[in-house]
Amino acid sequence: MADVTLKHIASSLGVNASTVSRALDPNKAHLVSEETVDRVRAAAKQLGYRGDRVAGALRRGVTGTVGVIVADLANPFIAPVIHGIAQSLAPRQMLPMVIETNDNASELESSLDHLLSRRVDAVICAGARFSNREVLEEAGRSTPVVVAVRGLPNSVLPQVLHDDRAGGAMAARHLLGFGHTRLAELRGPDDVGNFVSRHLGFQEACAEEALAVIDLPEVGERPIREAGEHLARLLIDVHGDAMPTAVFAHNDLMALGALSVFREHGLTCPTDFSIVGYNDSSTIDQVDPPLTSVIYPGIRVGRSAGEVALQLISDPTEPAPGALFPPRLAVRKSTSPPRRTHAT
Amino acid sequence: MADVTLKHIASSLGVNASTVSRALDPNKAHLVSEETVDRVRAAAKQLGYRGDRVAGALRRGVTGTVGVIVADLANPFIAPVIHGIAQSLAPRQMLPMVIETNDNASELESSLDHLLSRRVDAVICAGARFSNREVLEEAGRSTPVVVAVRGLPNSVLPQVLHDDRAGGAMAARHLLGFGHTRLAELRGPDDVGNFVSRHLGFQEACAEEALAVIDLPEVGERPIREAGEHLARLLIDVHGDAMPTAVFAHNDLMALGALSVFREHGLTCPTDFSIVGYNDSSTIDQVDPPLTSVIYPGIRVGRSAGEVALQLISDPTEPAPGALFPPRLAVRKSTSPPRRTHAT
DNA sequence: CTGTTAGCGCCTTCAG
DNA sequence: CTGAAGGCGCTAACAG
Numbered sequence: 001m002a003d004v005t006l007k008h009i010a011s012s013l014g015v016n017a018s019t020v021s022r023a024l025d026p027n028k029a030h031l032v033s034e035e036t037v038d039r040v041r042a043a044a045k046q047l048g049y050r051g052d053r054v055a056g057a058l059r060r061g062v063t064g065t066v067g068v069i070v071a072d073l074a075n076p077f078i079a080p081v082i083h084g085i086a087q088s089l090a091p092r093q094m095l096p097m098v099i100e101t102n103d104n105a106s107e108l109e110s111s112l113d114h115l116l117s118r119r120v121d122a123v124i125c126a127g128a129r130f131s132n133r134e135v136l137e138e139a140g141r142s143t144p145v146v147v148a149v150r151g152l153p154n155s156v157l158p159q160v161l162h163d164d165r166a167g168g169a170m171a172a173r174h175l176l177g178f179g180h181t182r183l184a185e186l187r188g189p190d191d192v193g194n195f196v197s198r199h200l201g202f203q204e205a206c207a208e209e210a211l212a213v214i215d216l217p218e219v220g221e222r223p224i225r226e227a228g229e230h231l232a233r234l235l236i237d238v239h240g241d242a243m244p245t246a247v248f249a250h251n252d253l254m255a256l257g258a259l260s261v262f263r264e265h266g267l268t269c270p271t272d273f274s275i276v277g278y279n280d281s282s283t284i285d286q287v288d289p290p291l292t293s294v295i296y297p298g299i300r301v302g303r304s305a306g307e308v309a310l311q312l313i314s315d316p317t318e319p320a321p322g323a324l325f326p327p328r329l330a331v332r333k334s335t336s337p338p339r340r341t342h343a344t
Numbered sequence: 345m346a347d348v349t350l351k352h353i354a355s356s357l358g359v360n361a362s363t364v365s366r367a368l369d370p371n372k373a374h375l376v377s378e379e380t381v382d383r384v385r386a387a388a389k390q391l392g393y394r395g396d397r398v399a400g401a402l403r404r405g406v407t408g409t410v411g412v413i414v415a416d417l418a419n420p421f422i423a424p425v426i427h428g429i430a431q432s433l434a435p436r437q438m439l440p441m442v443i444e445t446n447d448n449a450s451e452l453e454s455s456l457d458h459l460l461s462r463r464v465d466a467v468i469c470a471g472a473r474f475s476n477r478e479v480l481e482e483a484g485r486s487t488p489v490v491v492a493v494r495g496l497p498n499s500v501l502p503q504v505l506h507d508d509r510a511g512g513a514m515a516a517r518h519l520l521g522f523g524h525t526r527l528a529e530l531r532g533p534d535d536v537g538n539f540v541s542r543h544l545g546f547q548e549a550c551a552e553e554a555l556a557v558i559d560l561p562e563v564g565e566r567p568i569r570e571a572g573e574h575l576a577r578l579l580i581d582v583h584g585d586a587m588p589t590a591v592f593a594h595n596d597l598m599a600l601g602a603l604s605v606f607r608e609h610g611l612t613c614p615t616d617f618s619i620v621g622y623n624d625s626s627t628i629d630q631v632d633p634p635l636t637s638v639i640y641p642g643i644r645v646g647r648s649a650g651e652v653a654l655q656l657i658s659d660p661t662e663p664a665p666g667a668l669f670p671p672r673l674a675v676r677k678s679t680s681p682p683r684r685t686h687a688t
Numbered sequence: 689c690t691g692t693t694a695g696c697g698c699c700t701t702c703a704g
Numbered sequence: 705c706t707g708a709a710g711g712c713g714c715t716a717a718c719a720g
Contacts, residue, residue: 019706021698021699022705032706050461051461052696053461053462054697055698057698058714060700060712063398074423079418079420079423083417083444086442098426098439100427118398119396119397119398349714350714351714362690362715363690366715376689396712396714402712402714403714403715403716
């Protein structure tokens with residue numbers, strides 16, 4: 001029954017397909033006599049008519065879809081963002097088309113291409129690495145493109161971000177406020193905007209106190225738990241003799257990885273070390289110990305990105321606003337003052 | 345530049361659009377002289393041609409999309425399922441179109457309608473309630489429909505599920521094995537397949553030991569943390585004088601909610617009570633105490649659902665197989681033998 | 689091997 | 705208020 005067309009309704013009623021089309025479109029129904037509208041609606045219902053959005057899209061040139069590029073759907077942090085995007089599109093009967101890049105910079109280009117060949121009305125890229133900037137900007141010349149979540153410095157594209165730099169600084173000040181003087185970072189990839197910003201913010205805040213941050217020779221390739229474990233081991237190997245008392249992990253997954261490695265090595269949190277995570281993931285308040293974490297407002301970022309996309313669609317000439325959401329800190333048990341190093 | 349069409353290439357080369365179409369389709373390129381193929385490809389590349397999948401979809405009658413209905417994108421448990429679906433579709437250049445129902449039975453119908461009007465090649469419903477059965481089966485008569493995650497008893501539709509009944513039984517036997525005799529359930533909605541099955545499995549396993557499960561007069565309206573809190577309070581109010589020593593929460597979110605309420609009331613886990621969750625969510629192994637949980641293989645369920653959909657698309661007449669994934673139990677610290685009730 | 693023709697289903701002129 | 709005609713971009717069938 002999915003193949004009932006306007007023509008079928010039209011011929012069943014002895015009118016023209018155009019009339020049916022108008023009668024069924026709320027914005028055009030006023031052009032048709034009330035009586036006809038009623039007859040058409042009745043027939044449509046009775047025949048089980050269901051408009052063909054594909055045909056409509058071809059004719060009108062808009063598909064009612066927004067492409068969404070994400071690094072990795074399995075990372076729980078991205079779900080609220082997609083949720084927010086979907087929420088902002090739903091009232092317009094629009095749908096996100098989500099595609100993953102496996103956090104692989106080169107896959108992004110083909111994903112983008114795929115979305116554009118499906119004629120999405122706009123693209124929201126929530127999984128950019130720095131090297132993707134030009135490809136995205138190129139696409140932006142013909143289709144609205146919004147950069148979200150992972151920022152692209154110096155890009156002309158509108159960006160909807162969380163203020164990761166302020167977040168990094170906030171983490172640092174929280175730890176400094178406890179009196180920590182030996183701090184370290186477990187960094188995410190250095191070609192991804194939010195991790196670079198978190199790093200910058202953290203370094204700056206420490207520099208203000210004239211404190212040098214303990215340097216690790218590596219960053220996490222991908223911001224996942226294994227990277228946290230790896231970097232934690234590295235920290236122990238390289239600085240085991242003079243471990244930091246405070247650690248800023250660039251996200252909660254990495255923090256959890258580090259936590260378990262430190263624990264294996266007999267270190268207790270927060271007695272031996274404090275740790276701050278990022279994202280305030282859903283159950284992170286109930287881990288042991290409850291993790292202090294910078295709150296990432298994923299839903300709001302998603303919703304805002306969707307709104308910017310909609311605005312860009314309705315008026316591509318007007319420069320889009322962009323948005324920057326401030327961080328907040330959820331303070332929990334994983335951070336405390338450093339244990340006093342007893343002078344003999 | 346997104347508006348380069350086959351015609352443009354054709355006229356720039358002095359050939360017919362059909363020739364260009366054939367040359368660019370890997371399955372048809374052999375019908376065209378190698379030389380022409382090369383010229384066409386070169387021109388396509390140079391002009392920045394990008395095929396229009398919307399037009400192609402209209403012409404061919406297939407869109408290369410699979411509609412996916414979920415209850416709630418914000419529930420972290422669903423992300424792996426979508427990930428799995430996307431994975432299975434990717435090699436075919438197909439994309440999932442995900443739509444949320446807000447776990448609202450009546451919204452499902454309009455979501456389904458929306459997807460069908462976009463002419464998805466198949467629908468995977470991962471968010472069904474029992475009352476949606478007929479609507480889905482009706483849709484299944486004209487479009488392939490796969491029921492996933494949340495089963496529909498007695499439905500003719502192919503179903504890709506996890507064996508929740510065995511999972512419920514497994515939770516029960518684990519607790520019974522420790523010698524618990526006062527067991528209770530914190531149930532999810534009673535019109536959602538997996539919760540009903542978990543309930544049945546749990547009850548059956550207890551009945552085998554001739555043990556009655558403590559009854560709560562309510563189930564969770566939605567399977568979220570707040571429901572766990574609510575039911576835990578109810579348990580305390582109604583059975584506070586003789587609390588169960590073992591609790592089976594129908595998912596991890598509810599378990600965490602219950603855990604915090606019990607804790608507020610001075611009860612310690614696992615000393616005062618054991619608790620089992622469901623899904624083995626991503627950070628649940630690091631909460632306090634690490635939660636014993638039935639493992640839900642979301643990615644595999646998603647991947648399998650995608651594969652069944654693909655098979656149904658390629659041959660709608662052949663009855664589709666369906667799948668049932670067995671549960672496993674992740675045993676952690678939240679379960680232990682009951683504290684000996686000292687006889688005076 | 690290539691061109692011609694004819695739509696897929698819809699919506700938007702342009703005429704009445 | 706309604707009808708007729710044309711075409712969005714592509715591809716399949718049919719000729720040559």
